[in-house]
Amino acid sequence: RFGGELNVDLCEFQTNLVPFPRLHFMITAMAPILTPKKIDVAATTVQALTDSCFAPSNFFTKIADFDAQEDKYMAISVSYRGSVNAKEASSTINWLKEKKKICFVDWVPTGFKVGLNQQPPAVLANDDVAPCKKNVVMIGNNTAIARVFSERIVKKYDVMYSQRAFVHWYVGEGMEEGELTEAREDLESLEKDYLDVLSEDASDRDDGNQDEEEEDDDF
Numbered sequence: 001r002f003g004g005e006l007n008v009d010l011c012e013f014q015t016n017l018v019p020f021p022r023l024h025f026m027i028t029a030m031a032p033i034l035t036p037k038k039i040d041v042a043a044t045t046v047q048a049l050t051d052s053c054f055a056p057s058n059f060f061t062k063i064a065d066f067d068a069q070e071d072k073y074m075a076i077s078v079s080y081r082g083s084v085n086a087k088e089a090s091s092t093i094n095w096l097k098e099k100k101k102i103c104f105v106d107w108v109p110t111g112f113k114v115g116l117n118q119q120p121p122a123v124l125a126n127d128d129v130a131p132c133k134k135n136v137v138m139i140g141n142n143t144a145i146a147r148v149f150s151e152r153i154v155k156k157y158d159v160m161y162s163q164r165a166f167v168h169w170y171v172g173e174g175m176e177e178g179e180l181t182e183a184r185e186d187l188e189s190l191e192k193d194y195l196d197v198l199s200e201d202a203s204d205r206d207d208g209n210q211d212e213e214e215e216d217d218d219f
Contacts (some may be wrong), residue, residue: 016113017075022193025145028060029053032130046088046134047095049210050078053138061142064151067197071144072198076210079115082134089114105143105197119137146194147186157184164207 018024031052034042042048044078052058056066063071066171080089093112096102104111123131161180 026139036130047092075139075141077113079137081117082120143194146191
């Protein structure tokens with residue numbers, strides 16, 4: 001909609017963030033989200049705002065025991081609005097990587113999609129969120145999202161389904177009870193798909209280490 005050095009449209013989000021069709025569930029964050037009282041003393045540099053987006057406590061999805069080294073990203077999109085230039089964005093991304101605040105799977109060469117939009121964030125009347133000359137939105141495809149399925153959705157589903165709670169409503173509308181079982185199995189399969197990304201990542205490293213050891217032995 002607006003001009004900028006690096007504009008990003010919705011089609012690019014899908015293309016860059018979804019490496020496999022089933023792994024399309026994202027973690028999102030935005031900064032700054034501060035009250036008028038806090039905005040005056042808070043750091044609003046590009047680096048500070050971006051760092052805030054990658055803090056687990058600021059994710060819009062609650063992830064239990066998030067570990068920046070173990071929970072790996074397959075892709076990340078950061079979209080800046082306002083007075084942010086390409087040099088600032090690039091240096092901030094390099095800083096995140098150097099400080100190991102993020103970790104990618106080994107088979108992703110770059111991982112980042114950056115959007116720059118010169119239009120400042122909109123200011124709404126009577127808004128509790130303080131206005132700021134720039135902001136950033138992060139959308140990340142991270143393997144940690146699997147824990148939302150396994151530790152929250154599946155557990156609650158199993159508790160209710162063990163008592164057949166609410167099942168009669170679905171059956172009464174024409175569903176077969178077997179469809180609920182299939183959905184539960186599909187969710188378990190989805191969790192496994194995310195874990196396979198990590199296991200393949202680990203096996204690739206192990207194969208690389210084994211090749212190095214064989215080369216040392218030959219030498």
